Amino acid sequence: MSPAVESRDRLRIAIQKSGRLADPARALLASCGLSWRESRDRLFCYGETLPVDLLLVRDDDIPGLIADGVCDLGIVGRNVLEEQDAERLRGGATPAFREMRSLGFGGCRLALAVPESWSWQGPAQLAGTRIATSYPALLQAWLEREGIVADVVTLSGSVEIAPRLGQADLVCDLVSSGATLAANQLKPVATLLESEAVLAGPVGEFDGERALLAEMLLRRLDGALRTRHSRLLMFQAERNAIPQLLPLLPDAETPTLLQVDGADRLALQALCHGRLTWQRLEDLKRAGAQGLMVLPVESLLA
Ligand code: ATP
Ligand code: ZN
Numbered sequence: 369m370s371p372a373v374e375s376r377d378r379l380r381i382a383i384q385k386s387g388r389l390a391d392p393a394r395a396l397l398a399s400c401g402l403s404w405r406e407s408r409d410r411l412f413c414y415g416e417t418l419p420v421d422l423l424l425v426r427d428d429d430i431p432g433l434i435a436d437g438v439c440d441l442g443i444v445g446r447n448v449l450e451e452q453d454a455e456r457l458r459g460g461a462t463p464a465f466r467e468m469r470s471l472g473f474g475g476c477r478l479a480l481a482v483p484e485s486w487s488w489q490g491p492a493q494l495a496g497t498r499i500a501t502s503y504p505a506l507l508q509a510w511l512e513r514e515g516i517v518a519d520v521v522t523l524s525g526s527v528e529i530a531p532r533l534g535q536a537d538l539v540c541d542l543v544s545s546g547a548t549l550a551a552n553q554l555k556p557v558a559t560l561l562e563s564e565a566v567l568a569g570p571v572g573e574f575d576g577e578r579a580l581l582a583e584m585l586l587r588r589l590d591g592a593l594r595t596r597h598s599r600l601l602m603f604q605a606e607r608n609a610i611p612q613l614l615p616l617l618p619d620a621e622t623p624t625l626l627q628v629d630g631a632d633r634l635a636l637q638a639l640c641h642g643r644l645t646w647q648r649l650e651d652l653k654r655a656g657a658q659g660l661m662v663l664p665v666e667s668l669l670a
Pocket of ligand 1: 388425426633
């Protein structure tokens with residue numbers, strides 16, 4: 369690390385300036401108690417509540433900023449992180465960043481998609497074809513694993529129209545709903561990578577003040593990620609109904625049971641991490657739960 373980086377005692381997190389991950393990344397960090405004073409050019413946001421600053425950049429720049437020590441952490445798609453990691457590996461470089469947490473938004477997959485008219489018989493069919501992609505390193509690594517020699521055509525955007533323009537026979541691109549592929553008469557046939565937004569950081573450890581800040585941020589992040597679908601469930605039941613009720617709460621942490629109205633009536637409260645659907649509430653009611661109440665969880669610190 370350069371001396372300039374070592375002397376920094378504020379934590380710097382890179383997120384996408386605009387695009388699919390920009391708002392959810394900011395919202396997630398805000399839910400960890402961070403807030404920023406916006407700078408006018410919005411490249412740099414100075415942390416107000418904590419010494420944690422934001423750098424707003426293109427997603428493709430995030431792994432490099434971490435590798436160079438310009439940023440400590442970043443929120444980026446696994447697809448971008450893995451592509452740049454594969455690229456570094458091909459160039460003989462050592463890993464310079466790593467995935468620290470998966471964040472549960474920005475879900476998509478890197479998939480091969482062929483014209484709808486093709487009947488798909490498996491990867492061997494790809495030998496000698498031209499494949500358009502913005503992920504040449506991941507595609508090349510996959511082709512090598514499958515033992516296929518094909519022509520990788522690297523494009524920076526509009527990959528899905530390459531077959532119609534005669535630039536390629538098929539594509540390797542990000543897919544979420546599949547609507548863009550369908551609009552271009554393509555169909556996904558194989559998945560190379562399941563992706564979502566991740567927290568990326570350097571391979572090595574932080575030191576000094578930044579180590580403490582990163583540790584605190586991760587602790588809060590883990591709490592925020594856990595509470596995302598967590599709810600506090602409360603109800604009352606007769607003591608003899610409890611054995612039927614507990615199996616209906618497989619995703620609950622050990623419930624707290626309180627005695628009410630004598631020995632036979634209990635109030636139960638449990639932190640549930642799965643989705644509490646109406647159906648589940650009705651199942652609980654049938655099993656003897658009364659006065660069911662579901663409450664949101666504001667914060668959780670393990
Ligand atoms: P930038 O200007 O920052 O370079 P971009 O155009 O490369 O932006 P976006 O289109 O905003 O990036 O996508 C950011 C990330 O969102 C992707 O890298 C991927 O991880 C995720 N993502 C989720 N669904 C999709 C999808 N259907 N298509 C593309 N990316 C998706
Ligand atoms: Zn990008």
